[in-house]
Amino acid sequence: xxxxxxxxxxxxxxxxxxxxxxxxxxxxxxxxxxxxxxxxxxxxxxxxxxxxxxxxxxxxxxxxxxxxxxxxxxxxxxxxxxxxxxxxxxxxxxxxxxxxxxxxxxxxxxxxxxxxxxxxxxxxxxxxxxxxxxxxxxxxxxxxxxxxxxxxxxxxxxxxxxxxxxxxxxxxxxxxxxxxxxxxxxxxxxxxxxxxxxxxxxxxxxxxxxxxxxxxxxxxxxxxxxxxxxxxxxxxxxxxxxxxxxxxxxxxxxxxxxxxxxxxxxxxxxxxxxxxxxxxxxxxxxxxxxxxxxxxxxxxxxxxxxxxxxxxxxxxxxxxxxxxxxxxxxxxxxxxxxxxxxxxxxxxxxxxxxxxxxxxxxxxxxxxxxxxxxxxxxxxxxxxxxxxxxxxxxxxxxxxxxxxxxxxxxxxxxxxxxxxxxxxxxxxxxxxxxxxxxxxxxxxxxxxxxxxxxxxxxxxxxxxxxxxxxxxxxxxxxxxxxxxxxxxxxxxxxxxxxxxxxxxxxxxxxxxxxx
Amino acid sequence: xxxxxxxxxxxxxxxxxxxxxxxxxxxxxxxxxxxxxxxxxxxxxxxxxxxxxxxxxxxxxxxxxxxxxxxxxxxxxxxxxxxxxxxxxxxxxxxxxxxxxxxxxxxxxxxxxxxxxxxxxxxxxxxxxxxxxxxxxxxxxxxxxxxxxxxxxxxxxxxxxxxxxxxxxxxxxxxxxxxxxxxxxxxxxxxxxxxxxxxxxxxxxxxxxxxxxxxxxxxxxxxxxxxxxxxxxxxxxxxxxxxxxxxxxxxxxxxxxxxxxxxxxxxxxxxxxxxxxxxxxxxxxxxxxxxxxxxxxxxxxxxxxxxxxxxxxxxxxxxxxxxxxxxxxxxxxxxxxxxxxxxxxxxxxxxxxxxxxxxxxxxxxxxx
Numbered sequence: 068x069x070x071x072x073x074x075x076x077x078x079x080x081x082x083x084x085x086x087x088x089x090x091x092x093x094x095x096x097x098x099x100x101x102x103x104x105x106x107x108x109x110x111x112x113x114x115x116x117x118x119x120x121x122x123x124x125x126x127x128x129x130x131x132x133x134x135x136x137x138x139x140x141x142x143x144x145x146x147x148x149x150x151x152x153x154x155x156x157x158x159x160x161x162x163x164x165x166x167x168x169x170x171x172x173x174x175x176x177x178x179x180x181x182x183x184x185x186x187x188x189x190x191x192x193x194x195x196x197x198x199x200x201x202x203x204x205x206x207x208x209x210x211x212x213x214x215x216x217x218x219x220x221x222x223x224x225x226x227x228x229x230x231x232x233x234x235x236x237x238x239x240x241x242x243x244x245x246x247x248x249x250x251x252x253x254x255x256x257x258x259x260x261x262x263x264x265x266x267x268x269x270x271x272x273x274x275x276x277x278x279x280x281x282x283x284x285x286x287x288x289x290x291x292x293x294x295x296x297x298x299x300x301x302x303x304x305x306x307x308x309x310x311x312x313x314x315x316x317x318x319x320x321x322x323x324x325x326x327x328x329x330x331x332x333x334x335x336x337x338x339x340x341x342x343x344x345x346x347x348x349x350x351x352x353x354x355x356x357x358x359x360x361x362x363x364x365x366x367x368x369x370x371x372x373x374x375x376x377x378x379x380x381x382x383x384x385x386x387x388x389x390x391x392x393x394x395x396x397x398x399x400x401x402x403x404x405x406x407x408x409x410x411x412x413x414x415x416x417x418x419x420x421x422x423x424x425x426x427x428x429x430x431x432x433x434x435x436x437x438x439x440x441x442x443x444x445x446x447x448x449x450x451x452x453x454x455x456x457x458x459x460x461x462x463x464x465x466x467x468x469x470x471x472x473x474x475x476x477x478x479x480x481x482x483x484x485x486x487x488x489x490x491x492x493x494x495x496x497x498x499x500x501x502x503x504x505x506x507x508x509x510x511x512x513x514x515x516x517x518x519x520x521x522x523x524x525x526x527x528x529x530x531x532x533x534x535x536x537x538x539x540x541x542x543x544x545x546x547x548x549x550x551x552x553x554x555x556x557x558x559x560x561x562x563x564x565x566x567x568x569x570x571x572x573x574x575x576x577x578x579x580x581x582x
Numbered sequence: 583x584x585x586x587x588x589x590x591x592x593x594x595x596x597x598x599x600x601x602x603x604x605x606x607x608x609x610x611x612x613x614x615x616x617x618x619x620x621x622x623x624x625x626x627x628x629x630x631x632x633x634x635x636x637x638x639x640x641x642x643x644x645x646x647x648x649x650x651x652x653x654x655x656x657x658x659x660x661x662x663x664x665x666x667x668x669x670x671x672x673x674x675x676x677x678x679x680x681x682x683x684x685x686x687x688x689x690x691x692x693x694x695x696x697x698x699x700x701x702x703x704x705x706x707x708x709x710x711x712x713x714x715x716x717x718x719x720x721x722x723x724x725x726x727x728x729x730x731x732x733x734x735x736x737x738x739x740x741x742x743x744x745x746x747x748x749x750x751x752x753x754x755x756x757x758x759x760x761x762x763x764x765x766x767x768x769x770x771x772x773x774x775x776x777x778x779x780x781x782x783x784x785x786x787x788x789x790x791x792x793x794x795x796x797x798x799x800x801x802x803x804x805x806x807x808x809x810x811x812x813x814x815x816x817x818x819x820x821x822x823x824x825x826x827x828x829x830x831x832x833x834x835x836x837x838x839x840x841x842x843x844x845x846x847x848x849x850x851x852x853x854x855x856x857x858x859x860x861x862x863x864x865x866x867x868x869x870x871x872x873x874x875x876x877x878x879x880x881x882x883x884x885x886x887x888x889x890x891x892x893x894x895x896x897x898x899x900x901x902x903x904x905x906x907x908x909x910x911x912x913x914x915x916x917x918x919x920x921x922x923x924x925x926x927x928x929x930x931x932x933x934x935x936x937x938x939x940x941x942x943x944x945x946x947x948x949x950x
Contacts, residue, residue, distance in 0.1 A: 080594075081594070081595060082595060082596050122592055124936075369824070371823055371824065399826060399828075400823070400824065400825070400826035401826035401827075401828075404826060412824070414824065416820070419818055419820055419821065420818070420820045420821050420824045421821070421824065422821070423813070423814055423817045423818065423821055424817065424818075425813075425817055426813070426817070430810070430813075433810070434814065434821070434824075434825045435825055435826065437807055437810050437811075438807065438826075442807075443806055443807065443808075444805050444806055444807070445805065445806060445807045445809075445810050447805075
């Protein structure tokens with residue numbers, strides 16, 4: 068058997084944290100290997116060592132049977148290893164071709180025409196679609212990712228590492244990516260793909276290597292694996308993989324959004340006359356390709372945007388409609404809170420908006436409640452109790468409730484944030500990509516928490532990207548496309564294809580009319 | 583296996599460092615600084631390093647008077663550092679302490695010039711204090727307001743405000759000195775507005791105020807609601823807005839506080855130390871205090887230690903220069919080397935170097 072790369076007894080520690088402990092695995096030539104593991108199991112660390120970002124504490128790496136030292140990304144390139152990171156390493160103001168030129172060696176001549184010709188050849192060979200003269204800032208996420216892959220292939224990569232490439236793609240784009248991956252495989256290239264989505268693992272890979280808590284848990288042939296067998300290997304025990312969907316109990320109107328229009332600083336309409344109702348005891352899913360107004364929609368309701376004047380967001384506290392309904396437009400987060408309305412909001416940018424990274428759990432607990440009481444001194448005993456109880460109930464892994472939350476893993480950060488927002492006893496709970504980047508176990512914990520809130524009569528707005536989850540978890544799904552509401556479907560009756568179509572094509576266009 | 587080398591040295595981030603390790607790293611840093619300095623002293627100046635070190639030490643400790651002067655200078659530096667702490671914690675780069683101190687000093691001096699001897703002393707002190715605090719606060723408020731409302735760059739803004747303050751002081755000094763060649767001490771005869779002597783020195787009041795503010799500012803930043811708001815705004819304005827904090831209000835309020843404390847420092851310098859004013863009243867402390875605030879990571883108790891170190895080095899360098907007739911550069915190099923090692927040790931507290939061991943080569947050979 069010929070191997071593209073072999074890892075032998077790799078160990079890597081950060082301070083007292085062991086990220087990888089004695090990991091040995093190999094990738095055959097011309098195969099697609101899935102690397103699977105929970106958050107914090109050391110997948111990205113391991114890949115970063117192959118790509119020259121980190122250097123292992125001990126162990127060795129063999130490329131095509133020969134031991135090598137990979138000290139920098141340059142060394143990795145020289146050995147034919149290319150990695151596409153979760154956060155793209157592209158220069159926005161350069162064109163696609165100019166970005167490719169960036170990886171040229173010092174002694175190579177800068178000849179943009181030759182570069183383009185070679186890049187075009189690569190595109191033709193693997194069936195990439197890309198405009199080499201387009202600037203990166205004009206590209207969609209999917210196009211940027213394509214460019215990253217072309218960049219690596221241009222550099223002669225024989226082994227390609229893709230770190231969660233599908234997290235930001237629509238189902239259609241994912242299919243396209245997989246088709247390209249199969250072309251590369253047929254050409255004898257090896258690919259390592261990191262993904263949390265088990266159905267993708269089963270669809271694309273030849274073998275699956277599993278890491279558990281930094282240790283190697285084994286490799287299996289994909290043909291002989293199922294979603295539940297993989298989960299079991301990953302978690303170390305059996306996990307129930309069904310998302311519950313309790314029926315809404317006694318739903319009544321909680322929020323009416325009417326003609327909501329939000330413009331960005333350049334005057335472009337990010338939200339365009341969006342109207343919908345949200346009910347208590349219901350999970351309303353919000354689907355759409357990322358960047359189609361989801362973020363602005365939730366922020367507008369939370370009082371963080373300046374919607375146009377004819378927009379209306381009305382909040383109804385109880386069944387009793389007219390007497391105490393409140394118009395939320397024109398109010399700040401604080402004035403909404405002062406009205407006694409508990410809007411909880413789990414924003415997409417956890418450490419950039421929802422939490423303060425440099426502060427511990429305790430100080431983060433008081434982010435929205437520190438003003439309570441008339442004292443000049445902030446009360447920290449209630450937040451400390453809350454932090455302790457969230458740590459215990461949700462199983463947050465942290466050395467102490469005062470450890471800066473930016474040092475916690477993604478899943479634990481999300482538990483802290485969701486825990487705080489739920490503890491505020493909300494009547495409306497908004498979540499943006501609540502399970503992005505989280506492993507199966509933590510994701511199911513989050514779904515369970517949302518369902519609990521739903522049964523308590525909370526109106527939940529769930530912005531999601533995984534259509535399977537949206538269809539399984541939500542009661543109704545609102546689809547945003549180009550900032551417009553492109554339809555609200557019953558999640559119990561819809562299909563992935565229907566939602567996917569609504570995400571990509573405006574209804575009016577389908578019907579051939581222009582609004 | 584040519585070309586396959588483990589890097590000679592690489593650095594790895596440490597986790598939480600235990601206190602013992604921190605202490606050890608710092609001690610080694612001081613020791614290495616002394617050794618490198620000794621080499622410099624011996625080979626460049628030809629003096630005996632040990633004797634030079636003793637002289638350096640004398641700069642601060644030779645007589646009670648020397649020590650008292652060092653404390654006087656420490657108070658000025660530390661007070662400004664404390665004043666900068668809330669602004670810097672908010673990530674507002676207030677480079678304008680120099681000007682804010684000068685404005686406080688100018689207001690103090692103006693009250694002394696125009697009301698000295700005309701009102702009772704208690705009223706005069708109160709007027710000096712209020713005027714100084716108000717003038718400093720104004721110099722903080724202006725860049726704060728522009729930042730909050732118009733998003734101007736505070737670094738350039740506060741920096742330029744320094745020059746405005748210097749020119750205002752120069753102008754007033756020219757008016758007040760009249761036909762005299764210099765301004766001299768204000769109210770020389772009546773001593774109106776001069777601080778009373780405390781333990782034999784007027785400036786001991788400055789020291790007491792500085793000590794008090796160390797505690798007060800520490801508690802303000804650490805325990806108060808406003809201190810919490812400052813920390814959140816400093817970390818991320820988005821998070822602050824999400825939390826319902828009025829970001830503009832916090833920026834303006836904090837800059838008023840920072841400026842007001844600088845103004846207070848100006849009041850103390852004029853009333854307690856100089857009894858006069860010039861364009862060098864702040865003496866560059868407004869800039870040195872930036873280093874103090876940053877190194878201490880806004881912990882006011884650390885600020886006191888770092889202020890002491892800087893003053894000690896400054897006094898020591900001055901002493902060496904005069905005792906051995908060296909030029910200022912040589913003595914500054916000696917002090918600078920010590921500072922370099924002490925600051926450099928912070929790196930080794932956060933990171934651990936790992937050197938090539940040769941272990942990899944053996945492993946690979948076994949594999950081959």
